[in-house]
Amino acid sequence: MRKSLIVYLNGKPIEIVIRNYTAEDIAGMIEIQRVSFPPPFPSDLWWNExxxxxxxxxxxxxALCAEMxxxxxxxxxxxxxxxxxxxGNHNWESITSSxxxxxxxxxxxxxxxxxxxVVPELRKAGIGKWLMLSMYDVVVHLGLGRLLGGGRMPGYHKVKEEVSAEQYLQGVIEGSFNDPVISFLLRCGRMPVGTMEHYLEDEESRGYAALMEWRNPFLA
Structure with missing residues (x-):
C-alpha cells in the first residue's frame, strides 16, 4: 500500500504518505515509540527490532506507517x-503473541x-484516523470479514466506583462520558461488541478494554 494525503494541523495543510513499513524503517518505528511514550514509561515496552x-x-x-x-x-x-x-476470553498479550x-x-x-x-505533536491532524481507514482498506483488499481490536478506556478510572465497565462503554456511546480512545474509535466507524477484563496492564482503564470491530461492508 502507498497513498498520499493532505491533512490539516492548526489550519495548515500537511502532505503525508501512508505506506507499508519495511526493515529500513525499524529505527524510525522505534523513534515513534520513544517520543510517544517517554520516561517514566519503560523503554523495554517500546517496539524492538x-x-x-x-x-x-x-x-x-x-504493517502500516505514516510519513511526512x-x-x-x-x-x-x-x-x-x-x-x-x-x-473465550483473550488479552492483548495472548492474541498478539506479546x-x-x-x-x-x-x-x-x-x-x-x-x-x-502517532507522535504527540501531530495527534490533532487526523493521522490516526487515516491509518485506521487505511487498515480498513486492507480488510477489503484481502476479502476479510472484519477488523477487530481492544481499545483502552482511560477515562474509566474516574467513574469506576459508580459504574461497571459495560455501563461506562454504553455511557460513552450515548454521550454521557467522553473517552479519548473509545470516542476516537467510534468516530472511525468502529462498533463495540463488549468489554474484556484483564486485557492489558493499564491503571487508567483498570485493566479493561472495549472490543471494537469494523465489518467489511462488501461481504454479506
Whole structure:
C-alpha cells in the first residue's frame, strides 16, 4: 500500500504518505515509540527490532506507517486471526503473541489490531484516523470479514466506583462520558461488541478494554 494525503494541523495543510513499513524503517518505528511514550514509561515496552522484523516478514500487509517529509510520524500494525483463536476470553498479550504476532494465521478471517500510534505533536491532524481507514482498506483488499481490536478506556478510572465497565462503554456511546480512545474509535466507524477484563496492564482503564470491530461492508 502507498497513498498520499493532505491533512490539516492548526489550519495548515500537511502532505503525508501512508505506506507499508519495511526493515529500513525499524529505527524510525522505534523513534515513534520513544517520543510517544517517554520516561517514566519503560523503554523495554517500546517496539524492538525483533518484533518489527516479525511484523514485516509474517504479515507485511498489516504493517502500516505514516510519513511526512521522509520522517515517520505514526504507525499501525495488525495480524490475521481465526475465529477459533477468538473463542473465550483473550488479552492483548495472548492474541498478539506479546507483539511478536507469531500466532498470525494467514487464513484468518479477522484482521486484529496490535497497535496504533502517532507522535504527540501531530495527534490533532487526523493521522490516526487515516491509518485506521487505511487498515480498513486492507480488510477489503484481502476479502476479510472484519477488523477487530481492544481499545483502552482511560477515562474509566474516574467513574469506576459508580459504574461497571459495560455501563461506562454504553455511557460513552450515548454521550454521557467522553473517552479519548473509545470516542476516537467510534468516530472511525468502529462498533463495540463488549468489554474484556484483564486485557492489558493499564491503571487508567483498570485493566479493561472495549472490543471494537469494523465489518467489511462488501461481504454479506
Amino acid at each position: 525483533e518484533q518489527l522484523m516479525q511484523h514485516i516478514t509474517r504479515f507485511p500487509e498489516g 517529509d521522509g520522517k515517520l510520524i505514526g504507525s499501525m500494525t495488525a495480524l490475521r486471526v481465526s475465529e477459533e483463536q477468538l473463542e 507483539g511478536y504476532i507469531s500466532n498470525h494465521d494467514p487464513h484468518g478471517t479477522t484482521l486484529y489490531v496490535v497497535d496504533l500510534c
